[in-house]
Amino acid sequence: MSEPTVVSRPAARVDALDKVRGAARYVDDLELPGMLHCKVVTSAHPHAEVHSVDVSLALASAGVFAVLTARDVPGENQIGVVTADQPLLVERRARMLADRIALVAADTPEHALEAARKVKVEYRPLPVIADTDQALAAGAARIHDSGNLLAKKQVVRGDLGAGWAAAKLVLERTFTTGYQEHAYLETNGVLAVPEQNGALTVYASAQCPFYIQKAVARVLGKDLASIRCVQATTGGAFGGKEDYPSEPAACAALLAMKTGRPVKLVYQRSEDIRWSSKRHPIRTQHRIGFDGEGRITACEVKLHCDAGAYNGLSTVVSERANASAPGPYRAENVRVDTYVVYTNNLFGGAFRGFGAPQVTFAMEAQLDEAAERLGLSPAEIRRRNLLRVGDATATGQRLPESVGALECLEKAVERSRFEEKRALLAEHNRKSPHLKKGIGLACCMYGCCLHAGGQFLEGSGSLVQVRPDGSVNVAIGGTELGQGAFTVVAQLAAEELGCELSKVHVSPVSTELVPDSGPTVASRTTVMSGNAVLDAARQIKSRMLEVAAQKLDAPQGRLEARGGDFLLAGGLRRLSFCEVAKACYERKVNLTAEGWFAPPRKEWNEALGLGEAYSVYCFATQVAEVTVDLRSGRVTVDRVTAAHDVGKAINPAALKGQVEGGVVQGLGYALMEELQLSEGKCLNPNFTDYLIPSSADAPEVEVVLVEHPWSLGPFGAKGVGEPALIPVAAAVANAVSFALGHRFDRLPLTPERVLLTLEDSRGTT
Numbered sequence: 006m007s008e009p010t011v012v013s014r015p016a017a018r019v020d021a022l023d024k025v026r027g028a029a030r031y032v033d034d035l036e037l038p039g040m041l042h043c044k045v046v047t048s049a050h051p052h053a054e055v056h057s058v059d060v061s062l063a064l065a066s067a068g069v070f071a072v073l074t075a076r077d078v079p080g081e082n083q084i085g086v087v088t089a090d091q092p093l094l095v096e097r098r099a100r101m102l103a104d105r106i107a108l109v110a111a112d113t114p115e116h117a118l119e120a121a122r123k124v125k126v127e128y129r130p131l132p133v134i135a136d137t138d139q140a141l142a143a144g145a146a147r148i149h150d151s152g153n154l155l156a157k158k159q160v161v162r163g164d165l166g167a168g169w170a171a172a173k174l175v176l177e178r179t180f181t182t183g184y185q186e187h188a189y190l191e192t193n194g195v196l197a198v199p200e201q202n203g204a205l206t207v208y209a210s211a212q213c214p215f216y217i218q219k220a221v222a223r224v225l226g227k228d229l230a231s232i233r234c235v236q237a238t239t240g241g242a243f244g245g246k247e248d249y250p251s252e253p254a255a256c257a258a259l260l261a262m263k264t265g266r267p268v269k270l271v272y273q274r275s276e277d278i279r280w281s282s283k284r285h286p287i288r289t290q291h292r293i294g295f296d297g298e299g300r301i302t303a304c305e306v307k308l309h310c311d312a313g314a315y316n317g318l319s320t321v322v323s324e325r326a327n328a329s330a331p332g333p334y335r336a337e338n339v340r341v342d343t344y345v346v347y348t349n350n351l352f353g354g355a356f357r358g359f360g361a362p363q364v365t366f367a368m369e370a371q372l373d374e375a376a377e378r379l380g381l382s383p384a385e386i387r388r389r390n391l392l393r394v395g396d397a398t399a400t401g402q403r404l405p406e407s408v409g410a411l412e413c414l415e416k417a418v419e420r421s422r423f424e425e426k427r428a429l430l431a432e433h434n435r436k437s438p439h440l441k442k443g444i445g446l447a448c449c450m451y452g453c454c455l456h457a458g459g460q461f462l463e464g465s466g467s468l469v470q471v472r473p474d475g476s477v478n479v480a481i482g483g484t485e486l487g488q489g490a491f492t493v494v495a496q497l498a499a500e501e502l503g504c505e506l507s508k509v510h511v512s513p514v515s516t517e518l519v520p521d522s523g524p525t526v527a528s529r530t531t532v533m534s535g536n537a538v539l540d541a542a543r544q545i546k547s548r549m550l551e552v553a554a555q556k557l558d559a560p561q562g563r564l565e566a567r568g569g570d571f572l573l574a575g576g577l578r579r580l581s582f583c584e585v586a587k588a589c590y591e592r593k594v595n596l597t598a599e600g601w602f603a604p605p606r607k608e609w610n611e612a613l614g615l616g617e618a619y620s621v622y623c624f625a626t627q628v629a630e631v632t633v634d635l636r637s638g639r640v641t642v643d644r645v646t647a648a649h650d651v652g653k654a655i656n657p658a659a660l661k662g663q664v665e666g667g668v669v670q671g672l673g674y675a676l677m678e679e680l681q682l683s684e685g686k687c688l689n690p691n692f693t694d695y696l697i698p699s700s701a702d703a704p705e706v707e708v709v710l711v712e713h714p715w716s717l718g719p720f721g722a723k724g725v726g727e728p729a730l731i732p733v734a735a736a737v738a739n740a741v742s743f744a745l746g747h748r749f750d751r752l753p754l755t756p757e758r759v760l761l762t763l764e765d766s767r768g769t770t
């Protein structure tokens with residue numbers, strides 16, 4: 006095959022100009038004649054029986070067109086994507102503050118708010134379960150009839166007894182992490198529009214139009230074919246718009262069907278923070294054995310994951326935490342027990358990394374501590390344990406190819422001058438009383454695409470159409486969230502068709518254009534939508550080659566399509582891509598094709614948590630360099646070196662941006678971001694009290710590309726969206742530990758926590 010001309014080169018984002026010019030249309034920019042505005046009335050208590058709901062005053066309020074409660078749901082009053090445990094509108098029991106009691110539609114947002122305040126609800130408050138220990142305690146109030154243990158996952162492999170017997174060093178520690186808010190620039194927003202013949206269109210800021218289609222059809226009691234979901238330009242998602250937008254979509258859809266008018270629902274920021282899903286708090290109890298050379302002999306992990314009041318995606322996130330807990334290391338003797346627990350807190354869900362950042366923080370801290378005790382460098386202990394081609398993962402999956410773990414480590418260590426700096430910074434710290442410097446590293450692996458448990462969702466479609474003038478429309482089922490998906494598929498289409506990138510137009514994602522392509526999650530879009538586009542483009546190209554060969558009067562085998570031309574070998578005679586497209590049109594050769602990709606079936610033993618958890622893995626090592634001011638407790642991240650095995654970079658410029666963004670979001674998680682909850686109530690639902698990093702906090706980031714191609718990836722590509730964030734907090738925490746000579750077992754490392762921990766440790770020594 007000849008060298009690619011479009012792929013693997015930096016390409017300008019196809020959505021960039023509209024976004025920077027303010028021309029992109031987000032849901033809040035959409036206006037339709039007669040459009041109404043929705044306001045949601047939520048529970049006043051995190052746990053309560055609902056005795057009565059009186060909407061009469063609200064209905065009589067100015068500008069009101071409808072006020073709906075659970076009784077008005079024509080289909081199933083169920084919104085849970087995995088478990089049918091969550092009503093769209095509560096009937097007799099509220100289990101969290103985000104539970105919806107009533108929906109109002111009015112002519113203006115102000116009128117809707119006014120009416121919402123007039124909905125009268127009588128409650129009988131119930132005891133609030135505010136953490137997983139309380140939830141699992143004997144005699145605890147049951148949040149659901151099935152009990153408070155929502156699910157249990159495990160990995161059971163090898164012989165732990167033999168592992169402990171072989172260990173020279175056993176470390177045992179408990180790590181805790183809190184809630185992280187996605188803080189996407191654009192809050193949740195949907196616009197539901199009644200169409201003719203009982204159909205309905207939902208425009209949504211969302212990751213998963215197919216989830217919305219299913220949820221809305223179920224709530225309205227309609228078939229899938231009458232519900233269309235179109236993705237509006239989406240201002241960030243990060244997992245927060247995976248399953249959650251189905252909820253506002255179903256609310257707006259109900260009101261639109263009831264009133265016969267378009268209904269818009271756009272959340273205020275404080276509503277969005279209080280109502281939508283968050284990164285789960287997870288407690289990780291870690292017991293890990295090492296032999297005298299630092300090799301892992303046994304790994305025993307217990308995870309407690311606070312799901313909140315409903316499952317949402319908690320069992321799926323926990324599945325990933327469960328499989329990721331032992332990290333990218335050779336571990337023969339493994340036991341992981343993961344408890345997914347209901348509480349009355351706001352609910353946990355998908356967030357970039359999906360359960361992996363929490364367990365990576367724990368595992369990487371343990372490796373650093375082991376290295377110190379055994380007199381090894383943090384790099385060396387990892388070098389001795391990292392997975393190679395042919396090794397088996399913690400779930401017993403053999404890796405036949407595409408394992409760049411070791412190269413990531415070596416490149417990150419080399420580019421950051423890790424070993425040299427450890428010595429220099431230790432020297433610096435001896436002389437500097439207030440400003441301490443640290444350097445730390447962390448590795449991770451991330452199963453690219455969906456877990457075996459979700460493989461029934463793992464297929465993706467595309468629709469590619471070459472027009473008579475040689476321009477190209479591409480439609481995919483994966484969504485553009487700001488991560489650069491549209492540019493990647495445009496590059497892949499241009500490369501495979503042999504046309505110029507500027508000829509390719511990517512359509513807004515619509516459930517009407519492509520088959521159900523599953524969710525846009527799990528860093529799977531380059532692989533899934535990318536392969537689906539290649540499949541369609543290949544079909545079209547072979548038809549075009551046949552026509553070009555006829556026109557050039559040459560055998561097809563001697564033709565090549567490149568950079569906008571069909572060339573006869575040697576380049577003596579050529580036809581432009583546009584000329585061939587025109588000839589195909591005139592000869593009535595169809596240049597529209599549907600593409601499809603689904604990876605081979607994975608074998609999975611759910612009872613033991615063993616088998617092919619994922620189709621392929623991405624690997625990374627990140628090195629963080631920090632400065633800690635002992636007077637304020639403030640940690641500054643100065644530099645991050647991020648080496649990522651992505652299989653193959655399709656758009657190296659966008660990939661770099663993904664990693665830079667992941668690093669900044671990860672350092673927010675490491676240092677400042679934590680939603681505060683008290684008795685199920687969020688205390689800081691705003692960006693005054695919930696701090697996220699700004700550009701001033703962004704460190705210098707060096708992205709190091711490591712390419713171990715995957716035979717099934719498009720041009721070898723895997724993914725990078727989530728791996729970019731996963732090791733950040735672990736690397737930062739290890740760097741802070743190096744600077745202070747003290748280990749931390751809780752995130753985030755806020756100035757207060759750093760100072761208090763240092764004071765405590767001084768007090769006790």
Ligand code: MOS
Nearest residue numbers: 244356357526527
């Ligand atoms: Mo993503 S966190 O898998 O929506």
